[in-house]
Amino acid sequence: MIHWASSGDGRAEKHVVTKAVPLxxxxxxxxxxxxxxxxxxxxxxxxxxxxxxxxxxxxxDIACFVKDEVKLHPKRFLYRDNLLVSIGTKTVAxxxxxxxxxxxxxxxxxxxxxxxxxxxxxxTRLIQEIEAFTWEPLQNAANxxxxxxxxxxxxxxxxxxxxxxxxxxxxxxxxxxxxxxxLTEVVAVQRGVFVKSESTYYLQVQAAAGQNSDWxxxxxxxxxxxxxxxxxxxxxxxxxxxxxxxxxxVKLLRxxxxxxxxxxxxxxxxMIDEAVPYLGL
Numbered sequence: 019m020i021h022w023a024s025s026g027d028g029r030a031e032k033h034v035v036t037k038a039v040p041l042x043x044x045x046x047x048x049x050x051x052x053x054x055x056x057x058x059x060x061x062x063x064x065x066x067x068x069x070x071x072x073x074x075x076x077x078x079d080i081a082c083f084v085k086d087e088v089k090l091h092p093k094r095f096l097y098r099d100n101l102l103v104s105i106g107t108k109t110v111a112x113x114x115x116x117x118x119x120x121x122x123x124x125x126x127x128x129x130x131x132x133x134x135x136x137x138x139x140x141x142t143r144l145i146q147e148i149e150a151f152t153w154e155p156l157q158n159a160a161n162x163x164x165x166x167x168x169x170x171x172x173x174x175x176x177x178x179x180x181x182x183x184x185x186x187x188x189x190x191x192x193x194x195x196x197x198x199x200x201l202t203e204v205v206a207v208q209r210g211v212f213v214k215s216e217s218t219y220y221l222q223v224q225a226a227a228g229q230n231s232d233w234x235x236x237x238x239x240x241x242x243x244x245x246x247x248x249x250x251x252x253x254x255x256x257x258x259x260x261x262x263x264x265x266x267x268v269k270l271l272r273x274x275x276x277x278x279x280x281x282x283x284x285x286x287x288x289m290i291d292e293a294v295p296y297l298g299l
Contacts, residue, residue: 078104198240
């Protein structure tokens with residue numbers, strides 16, 4: 019957020035404010051009173067305000083826990099005191115179930131939460147269970163998830179190759195971003211990366227793959243952080259990087275890939291190697 023202030027000689031000076039003002043108890047109590055109803059068993063605050071990392075543009079991340087029999091509503095947003103408030107609805111039972119699945123557990127475990135309301139103690143007990151969570155019992159399921167996904171992502175790699183052949187850059191941008199996002203998630207799940215925030219997600223996954231690894235080099239290239247000299251457009255170079263990222267992900271995860279999945283993934287790797295020179299890239 020930018021504020022302008024007068025300097026000593028009458029000129030306006032720009033000051034960039036990067037830290038948000040902490041939420042007051044009055045603000046939080048008023049918000050809880052507004053959201054509370056007979057269906058709710060507890061309310062928590064999460065996200066950057068709990069981590070102490072909020073900026074003036076951060077949203078206030080609220081989770082409303084409702085009784086198990088209540089239908090969950092889509093996330094909604096509202097403004098209060100010029101702050102964007104995001105309100106998610108969940109049940110204690112659903113969160114417990116999500117902790118049994120590696121692809122959802124990685125999104126739950128690292129999140130700090132402040133309990134704003136707990137009518138019967140169930141939310142407190144859930145938070146304690148999350149804090150006591152261990153990854154090891156889910157590792158085999160994580161390996162199986164990653165193996166299956168690498169087989170199915172061969173189709174995404176072929177879609178990137180098809181759009182490269184047609185030189186349809188809008189379509190190429192879409193399928194490339196899909197492939198990169200999916201490959202990032204596969205590594206996050208297989209490596210058991212507990213995602214602290216959206217801001218740290220890529221950095222955490224790169225660290226799990228190795229900061230100096232070929233995987234991370236391709237990932238940084240594919241998401242546009244790093245660039246290389248090229249005659250083609252940014253979209254074309256990122257598409258090639260995404261294909262190389264698929265190859266590097268197969269290499270990285272080969273020890274846990276099931277044989278029938280590995281056969282498909284390795285064939286896709288060969289197809290990429292054969293197609294890229296043919297496409298003149």
